[in-house]
Amino acid sequence: MVFGKSKRKRVEVEASEEQEFQVTDAQEISDSEDPIDREDAKHDTQQTPNNKPKVCECNMKPLLQEVVVIGDYKSNNTGGSKQWMCKHCKASFKSSYTTIHYHFFGAPDGKKTGIQRCKELMRDLALHDRIRAKVLHAEKEDISLSLKNSTLMEKNSPAPSRPLHEAFGLMERETVDLKVIRGLCSAGVPFNALRNPEFVDMLMAMNKAPKGYKPPSYEKARTSMLDECKRNLERDLIPIQETWYTQGVSIVSDGWSNTKHNPLINVLAVNSRGAMFMYADDFSGIEKTRKTISNYLLKAIEDIGPPNVLQIVTDNAKNCQVAGREIEKVHKHIFWSPCVCHTLNLIFKDFAKAFPWLRDRYKDGKNIVKYYINHSHILAIFREHSKLELLKVAETIFASHYTLLRRLLDYREQLVTTVCLSKWKDLVTNADASTGAKLVEVAKKVLSQPVSSSSAERNWSTYSYIHSVKRNRLNNARADKLVFIHSNIHLLSRFSKSYTFGPYKYWDIDPESSKMEESITRMQELMWSIDNEEGSNNSKL
Structure with missing residues (x-):
């Protein structure tokens, strides 16, 4: 009897700690935990032979509710990888539960993901937050031991106090500081980079890196890592893109020639949340006619979504004017606006001639x-x-x-204060309640739009900073990715309190x-x- 009890306890411990996916037959269900239910779980707890409630598998591993297990696995080997399909992106993989976690939230620092991230979660921020909250709840409640290595919760273990070691560490710190300064000087990086929070985060991540960590190679940094960084930044820009539905957005475009004399045209999405750089294309060997420019801007409208676009802002060139009229014929609600700064420039040229x-x-x-x-x-x-x-x-x-x-x-503050006063709001809404409410929404969208293409012109300063004489061998595709990351990281930092x-x-x-x-x-x-x-x-x- 004693031998039998100890054996049964050992089996239960192994089933709760080591097993990633547990599939059992009907006879084993009464003595152990539920297996992965390919449908939604109907009960949160069940009774063991000792009448003790046990936590359901769906609560122990909440991400199992977001996948569908493919195939029938009735074998003596309860561990190992299983074939499954994500309910959101419909992609199929064969992996363990830990890799499912990486599929939804990514791998921790210092580890390779080894699996494609869920595209739907990266696009849908609300869905990402809902699933993340579910997993965080399971981790905080300490329901499952398998979630202890999660990437969501930080585990801070108190370090032992070693005063003598810390005293001798001051000399090592000064040596590291000197290496940092030498690296900045040799690469021509300005000291202002030390005030960049992204640069500080990079150094902090290196402190948590595995022992013997080395930075990525030149080829890896300019290819796969650059693409991964851009995809990660696109997910961070989702909250700004969501304002396009309520505030509307203006497409601002301008032309420029880089150090190789390649003609480029950029596209920026601008509203009250700032100017978000989209992309810039090379027009080498292509004549910039009204048809070419209108087709290029129509493509940008489709990328953003025609209902969200309110206006197109370009300079006052003749081909841009005609292209704007062509766009107004295709989309009746979108209008073309000349850059107010270019208009003022022409006015003051006439003033200079007259005076x-x-x-x-x-x-x-x-x-x-x-x-x-x-x-x-x-x-x-x-x-x-x-x-x-x-x-x-x-x-x-x-x-x-x-x-x-x-x-x-x-006098901008006085102008903005005029439309922000309660008298202005009462004047608009009291005229007609239904019409006034609609007018407020329209006014909010209109006042959120830019009146000049200065944001597109400042973007070329970023291009010239990245695609400089020293980096004249940089191709346009890679330069476009670098400008996208550089510009939009600056845009995101404006919404943090530390800025x-x-x-x-x-x-x-x-x-x-x-x-x-x-x-x-x-x-x-x-x-x-x-x-x-x-x-x-x-x-x-």
């Missing part, structure tokens, strides 16, 4: 700045009496009209650069201040 003094005063201002910067002794005297640097003219086609833009920015407070405040603005577009910085600060005021008012309500 020579205006052109002369602008030239005088440029000559004064140039004189101070080119004479070091005079510049040193100026710096003794001023804490600010003289700013050079920004390298944009409308930077010469800085005075007008500055005046608009100075406006703390050591990483405005980390992507180089304080050592004298070619700062002050108008852009000022506009962003005004937008952040308005958002903060709205957030504080909502919290009071």
